[in-house]
Amino acid sequence: DAGVIQSPRHEVTEMGQEVTLRCKPISGHDYLFWYRQTMMRGLELLIYFNNNVPIDDSGMPEDRFSAKMPNASFSTLKIQPSEPRDSAVYFCASSPRALTGVRQETQYFGPGTRLLVL
Amino acid sequence: AQSVTQLDSHVSVSEGTPVLLRCNYSSSYSPSLFWYVQHPNKGLQLLLKYTSAATLVKGINGFEAEFKKSETSFHLTKPSAHMSDAAEYFCVVSDRFGNEKLTFGTGTRLTIIP
Numbered sequence: 001d002a003g004v005i006q007s008p009r010h011e012v013t014e015m016g017q018e019v020t021l022r023c024k025p026i027s028g029h030d031y032l033f034w035y036r037q038t039m040m041r042g043l044e045l046l047i048y049f050n051n052n053v054p055i056d057d058s059g060m061p062e063d064r065f066s067a068k069m070p071n072a073s074f075s076t077l078k079i080q081p082s083e084p085r086d087s088a089v090y091f092c093a094s095s096p097r098a099l100t101g102v103r104q105e106t107q108y109f110g111p112g113t114r115l116l117v118l
Numbered sequence: 119a120q121s122v123t124q125l126d127s128h129v130s131v132s133e134g135t136p137v138l139l140r141c142n143y144s145s146s147y148s149p150s151l152f153w154y155v156q157h158p159n160k161g162l163q164l165l166l167k168y169t170s171a172a173t174l175v176k177g178i179n180g181f182e183a184e185f186k187k188s189e190t191s192f193h194l195t196k197p198s199a200h201m202s203d204a205a206e207y208f209c210v211v212s213d214r215f216g217n218e219k220l221t222f223g224t225g226t227r228l229t230i231i232p
Binding site for chain 1: 162163220
């Protein structure tokens with residue numbers, strides 16, 4: 001299995017531009033998570049999906065951020081317009097089943113997209 | 119609500135000596151606990167997890183952790199450090215009967231001295 005795939009790996013853009021980050025989860029995984037990692041705030045959960053449906057987006061910083069999952073094998077995180085404070089590493093992770101219940105499953109992380117907004 | 123406290127932001131050990139990374143947790147319910155490792159410019163990789171089975175959990179690369187409910191701790195140990203262990207380590211808690219969210223600690227940076 002190729003694992004979680006993210007693209008691009010690096011993105012440099014100018015303030016005000018639209019940025020789209022992409023994620024392909026591991027085949028067969030029901031859950032998909034988007035995280036942001038910064039030095040100041042550590043790892044933050046932005047949003048997660050179950051069977052392509054957004055379940056909790058309370059971590060999305062503001063309306064400039066949006067995420068979609070049109071099918072089980074693809075998700076996007078869009079920032080429009082981007083700002084310098086959005087500079088961070090964005091991780092996508094997937095999980096094969098619900099974490100709730102007796103059996104627990106792990107989240108598998110992609111390599112991340114390093115975003116720099118100038 | 120659940121939370122994790124990693125007691126040391128930075129730990130340095132000499133190669134070949136033991137490693138101890140400390141983690142305390144708080145959870146309203148029965149927790150699942152994880153340790154993840156992040157090497158520079160890489161994603162997060164699972165080291166080990168505790169999910170109510172044996173309290174001593176063995177993971178990859180010789181790491182292990184012991185769940186101590188009375189101390190609300192889940193410290194990560196390794197008998198002998200290797201240069202390749204230099205990385206950032208995250209203690210993570212999940213509520214097994216709550217939602218699907220993981221709560222991450224702030225991380226401990228492990229440095230190995232040759």
